[in-house]
Amino acid sequence: MMTPRLLTYLLLMLFPLAPWAQGCPDWPADKARDEISALQRQISLWDDSYHRLGQSLISDELYDQARWRLEQWRGCFAQAPSAAGNPLSSARGSVAHPVPHTGLEKRVNDRAVADWIQARSDLWIQPKVDGVAVTLVYRAGRLAQVISRGDGLFGQDWTASARKIPGIVQQLPEAIDLLLQGELYWRLEAHIQGETGGLNARSKISGLMNRQQLSDADAAGIGLFIWAWPQGPADIRQQLDSLAHWGFVDSRRYSQPIGTFEQARHWRAFWLGHPLPFATDGVVLHQSQRAPASRWQASAPYWAVAWKYPVIKALAHVRQVRFKIGRTGRITPILELDPVLLDDRQIKRVSLGSLKRWQALDIRPGDQVSISLAGQVIPRLDQVILRSYPRVDVAVPLASDFHHLSCWRLAPACEEQLLARLTWLSGKQGLDLPHIGRETWSNLIQAGQINGLVDWLNLDETELATIDGFGDRSSARLLASLRSARQRPFAQWLTALGVPPTARNNLAGGWHALAARDTQAWQAEAGIGPGRAAQLSAFFRDPQVVAMSETLRAAGIDGF
Structure with a gap:
């Protein structure tokens, strides 16, 4: 039996890859075979659960992307699809469609859509309703048969369930024979696609229609959107008026004539951001001129294309x-990704937030994960979709090696924390040194001019002249910025060095007065608890911090 997920497979055989498809992986043949087999096994598991058990283990949009990726990898490594990996092998029903269901070619970017529109006239646009495709056959005005899409040529007989659905017109006003194609959808209240996504509405409809018995309550939640009248008049407005007269009102309500790309873009954005009674995954562009129904095939036609919305999950x-x-020594795992598009943004990496979370998820190179945008801005990890085997070893830093008193100077594995300390020191929250950022500090470290947090105090023109990329002008500007640090007040220096913050800024007095306080003395200060008192005492007594204070005192920095 054909379901919407199976349509994805059919389209893969016919059309270019989606915009989130990537280039070919740089894998040897054995690795490619293993990765393709693993993804195929996972998709087969999803298919079995979806088609046989009526349970969806993955969202529709992630499933579609997994299918695209599998076919892309097969194309990269010249592997033919296996019979086991073809969901269409079990989808073909026993009931022939009077007119085949066509697919839709997807236009993957604005330019492709604009080119398609420019080459045609008498165009209309509709929401691309995210549901389950069916054929409806009326004889003498009465609903006679409803056929699932199947493989586009043959489907399953869904007539018994369809007769229970109030959203399907059972008796036309006239005693005519009629053939329609459309989408069964799950009714949603004021659904805004751009905010809540598809809600797996497609899977819900498929699961309900695959049941042997459809309850009255579930049937009442199903609607119908007619998107094709194969034997109808060429004039789309006339088609829509006739459909509305017969009771299929959604088609006219959600169809708009267009003549330009700007108009198409307007309606696409409008339907994405405004309430609709169904889930959608894009828009469909139609032209009035089309082939006669006798020539329709189970493949994409020339008279209609899909323009899908950006995915919410990638x-x-x-x-x-x-x-x-x-x-401060905090370890943050970062996943470097093959670039994907989310909301028209290219995403190359995502943070896991904490070492503890990475340890719980155990994500390794080769794994496939689901990501989305938090607040439509920040990439976030949602879940692990597929693990790669064998597992790739990852060099994990020991949490005990890094803390707020580690890496004041260069040492094995310390460069990144020292670089972070230097970047903080020169930033607006620290000494606010102009023209100095992370890249400058990194260049100085690589050139061997900095081994500790305050080594730069004695840099001069001669030393900078030995570093590639520092000309006379840039060297003079850098030295002027570094020397301006000597004029910064003591409190600003303390913040730049990374002294643990206090709620009421209880840092009056010079360095020696602060260093003389023990934990009890710090805790006696208003707003400082036991934990912060211990941190402050440890900071001012740390041998490397004490050594830096001596360097700053010798340099004549105020307060030291």
Whole structure:
């Protein structure tokens, strides 16, 4: 039996890859075979659960992307689809469609859509309703048969369930014979696609229609959107008026004439951001001129194309797992990804937030994960979709090696934390040194001019002249910025060095007065609890911090 997921497979055989498809992986043949087999096994598991058990283990849009990726990888490594991997092999029903169901070619970007529109006239646009496609046959005005899409040529007989659905017109006003194609959809109240996505509405409809018995309550939640009258008049407005007269009102309500790309873009954005009674995954563009029904095939026609919305969740392939060590020693795992598009943004990496979360998820290179945008801005990891085997070893830093008193100087594995300390020191929250950022500090470290947090105090023109990329002008500007640090007040220096913050800024007095306080003395200050008191005492007594204070005192920095 054909379901919407199976339509994805059919389209893959016919049309270019989706915009989130990537280039070919750089894998040897054995690795490619293993990765393709693993993805195929996972998709087969999803298919079995979806078609046989009526349970969806993955969202529709992630499933579609997994299918695209599988076919892309097969194309990259010249592998033919296997029979086991073809969901159409079990989809073909026993009831022939009087007119085949065509697919839709997807236009993947604005330019492709604009070119398609420019070459045609008498165009209309409709929401691309995200549901289950069917054929409806009326004889002498009465609903006689409803056929699932199947493989586009043959489907299953859904007539018994369809007779229970109030949203399907059972008796036409006239005693005519009529053949229609449309989409069964799950009714949603004021659904805004751009905010809540598809809600797996497609899977819900498929699951309900695959049941042996459809309850009255479930039947009442199903609507119908007619998108094709194969034997109808060429004039689309006349088609829509006739459909509305017969009771199929959604088609006219949600169809708009267009003549330009700007008009198409307007309606696409409008339907994405305004309430609709159904889930959608894009828009469909139609032209009035089309082939006669006798020539329709189970393939994409020339008279209609789909322009899909950007995906809300993207299936991303993990290239690398690296660990970012921050100024205070916090370890943040970062997943480096093969680029994917989310909301027309290219996403190349996503943070896991904490080492503990990475340890719980155990994500390795080669894994495939689902990502989305938090607040439509920040990439976030949603879940692991597929794990790669064998597992790739990852060098994981020890959390005990990094803390708020580690890496004041260069040492094995310390460069990243020291670089973060230097970046903080020169930033607006620190000494606010103009023209100095992370890249400048990195260049100085690589050139061997900096080994500790305050080594730069004694840099001069001669030392900078030995570094590639520093000309006379840039060297003079850098030195002027570094020397301006000597004029910064003591409190600003304390913040730049990374002294643990206090609620009421209880840092009056010079360095020696602060360093003389023990934990009890710090805790006696208003607003400082036991934990912060211990941190402050440890900071001012740390041997490397004490050594830096001596360097700053010798340099004549105020307060030291």
